[in-house]
Amino acid sequence: xxxxxxxxxxxxxxxxxxRRLINLVFFPYKTMRKISSDADLSQxxxxxxxxxxxxxxxxxxxxxxxSPLIIxxxxxxxxxxxxxxxxxxxxxxxxxxxxxxxxxTFTYSLWPTLIWFITNSGLYxxxxxxxxxxxxxxxxxxxxxxxxxxxxxxxxxxxYLAIRFSGKLNFxxxxxxxxxxxxxxxxYSILLYHLKLFRIPLI
Amino acid sequence: xxxxxxxxxxxxREIFAVKPNSLGxxxxxxxxxxxxxxxxxxxxxxxxxxxxxxxxxxYLIVGPLLVRLASMLQYGF
Numbered sequence: 001x002x003x004x005x006x007x008x009x010x011x012x013x014x015x016x017x018x019r020r021l022i023n024l025v026f027f028p029y030k031t032m033r034k035i036s037s038d039a040d041l042s043q044x045x046x047x048x049x050x051x052x053x054x055x056x057x058x059x060x061x062x063x064x065x066x067s068p069l070i071i072x073x074x075x076x077x078x079x080x081x082x083x084x085x086x087x088x089x090x091x092x093x094x095x096x097x098x099x100x101x102x103x104x105t106f107t108y109s110l111w112p113t114l115i116w117f118i119t120n121s122g123l124y125x126x127x128x129x130x131x132x133x134x135x136x137x138x139x140x141x142x143x144x145x146x147x148x149x150x151x152x153x154x155x156x157x158x159x160y161l162a163i164r165f166s167g168k169l170n171f172x173x174x175x176x177x178x179x180x181x182x183x184x185x186x187x188y189s190i191l192l193y194h195l196k197l198f199r200i201p202l203i
Numbered sequence: 204x205x206x207x208x209x210x211x212x213x214x215x216r217e218i219f220a221v222k223p224n225s226l227g228x229x230x231x232x233x234x235x236x237x238x239x240x241x242x243x244x245x246x247x248x249x250x251x252x253x254x255x256x257x258x259x260x261x262y263l264i265v266g267p268l269l270v271r272l273a274s275m276l277q278y279g280f
Contacts, residue, residue, distance in 0.1 A: 029243040037217060058280055120280045129277035131270050138262070141273035146251075146258040148276060153250045157242050164221060171224045171235065200279040 013042040021111055028157055036105050036165035044107040051075060051202065054114060058121050065196035074197050078188075082106065082181070082203060089177045090167025097167040105162035112155040113202055116148060 020043075023031040055068040055075070064071065083102040090097040123144070131137040163174045185203075192198045207215075226232050241249045262269045 025247065026245050027243075028246060033217060033220070037220065062280075117280050120277060124277055124280065130274035131277070133267055133270060137270055141270040142258050142262055144273045144276070145261075145269060146255045149254045149258065150247065150250050153254065154246065157246055168221050170222070171226060200276075 009042065010046075013040060014046055016040070017043050017046050020108060024108060024111060024158065028154075028161060032105060032108070032158065032161035033165050035108050036101050036162070038104055039100055041100060041103065044103050047107040047110060048076070048079075050114060051110065054117060054121075058117070061121050061125055071197060074192070075202055078192075078201065078203055079106065079110075082185070085181055085184075086163050086167060086177060089180065090163070090169055093173050093177075094168055101166040102162070105166045106159075109155065109158035109162045110203075112151045112158065116151045117202060119147070 020031055020035060052068070052072045055072050058064070059068045080103075083099065083106050086106075087097060087099045087102045090102075127140065131141050159178070160174060163169060163177060164171075167174070167177070169177070185201075189198070189201045192201055224232075224235060226235055258269070
């Protein structure tokens with residue numbers, strides 16, 4: 001494969017990623033279903049590169065305890081562990097699904113998290129905390145919390161669809177796997193917080 | 204013999220890759236389907252007004268705690 005083919009492949013993957021990121025806002029169900037049957041891991045690589053760029057940006061805005069490369073490596077381990085957990089769960093329950101499908105759907109489900117982290121970093125720079133009890137402070141807090149919860153709802157929808165389509169699981173089994181995941185992920189997140197790696201885990 | 208166009212058969216395969224959800228009770232199924240249809244297309248049309256209303260109500264109940272939570276979240280990245 002020569003350089004021009006690699007460039008064309010990268011640009012076409014980039015266009016697909018951008019289209020799907022927009023479609024995930026308006027048609028999450030259809031788009032996630034399509035993503036789960038795709039095996040083009042270069043799209044996942046583009047999204048993971050965006051996460052790395054975010055870590056570089058946040059290290060400039062705020063002094064981090066660890067270097068962005070270490071934080072990104074830990075994120076990558078978390079991410080792979082998460083996808084592998086759901087893959088294994090689906091394999092045990094249903095004997096279906098493949099890991100690359102989970103990687104594809106879960107990288108796309110990083111989109112709401114990434115939006116929240118980028119917006120939060122921008123707001124930290126423009127309107128540094130703490131918020132006051134003035135009218136502006138209260139109004140900002142209400143809008144900010146509403147924005148955060150809206151993105152969380154979107155994230156939950158995307159993660160649910162990712163597990164459902166990649167693992168071909170029904171509602172109860174998907175919820176059961178998510179609860180099992182939270183059983184180990186919440187204590188693990190607390191550990192990451194104490195190690196000064198993540199305040200809120202990017203996953 | 205008529206053949207199904209490739210695009211349509213591909214679309215059908217995609218749609219039927221996952222079995223429709225059944226919650227084991229017709230009432231639950233009805234509830235599930237009536238709620239889920241709002242989230243399948245443009246979920247923000249429902250999510251944003253609902254969440255906004257919910258947050259205003261929470262503010263009326265807990266007051267300044269919400270402002271503290273916003274400050275805490277702003278340090279969260």
